[in-house]
Amino acid sequence: MTGQNPPDARLQDSFVEVMGGVCTPVAVVTTLNGGRPHGTTVSAFSSLSRRPPMIIVALDETSELLRIVRDTGILGVNVLTDRQSGLATRFAGKGADKFDGIDWDECDRLPRLAAASGWLACEATDLVPGGDHTIVLGRVLSADGGPGNPLVYHRRTFGTHQPLRL
Template identity: 35%
Template sequence: MTATEDVAAGLAVATFTDAMSRLVSGLAVVTTRQDNGTPCGLLVSSICSYSVNPPSVLVVVDHASRCHEPLRRSTEFGVHLLGIAQERTARTFASRGADKFADVAWEWDGSVPRLCPAPIYLRCTTTALFGHGDHTVLIGEVTRTEVEDAEPLVFYRRLLDWRLRGTGARRR
């Protein structure tokens, strides 16, 4: 099936969403502390490295997310890049569950909730944020990095169960 939309005539949301679902991305859980002292977190696929000097990441958060306001107000947040062993964690943080931390191993890293384990953990200080459309873009300067070798959990065509092996992605 081929879908074509004329940008000048107004891009159809469904066609745009379908097109972007074909962009392979890694998955990360972004965490912070809420004003009441409890942890909050969400699964994101809109994340990338932003700068090497200083080391920074760019994270995009939907305004409708329960973590949007805590992340917008916080000065620190954690980024947990997930591996294939964290598929259950990804599904938990993608859900609208009330307490996403109830069945997940985690600890405080200062004021940042840190998931245990996560192959890659980045502790970040918020250096910039701005709104665009229905999302907020956060820029975080990385103040701590922990890296373990693991196959990444890959998001493609709205599925969390893709694996990178050898020369290409295969669904298990």
């Protein structure tokens, strides 16, 4: 079978293609370490439970943010609006300067980005291995919602939700 991907590589490629067709919310997960803010963009984020209020978020196993969440036990989730794709791109990259020139405040002992459409301060109750990521189960300690259309990720591009006209 020369010239073909091994079955595992084909499965991975097909999986990425299928999942690219699924719209996902875009959020920036944040935490503080020694007074310094840290954050990363995620699209693997969802509600888990209403009673008690809980969320799940997947963080790359090698990320600095995950290491800090393991140490501190807390994380913030900034749900982005369709006007914040630049923030999503910025926080998806590497580097210590992600917060330079960014409008944020400390809220619930965590970095909260200005103008995000939603805010969740969470206690990390469980960390579950999941392949090359760790799934963080977060018990919501505080929540605040606001206006704005959601930023979503679909087919490797940012967009937003539009209601159907029936």
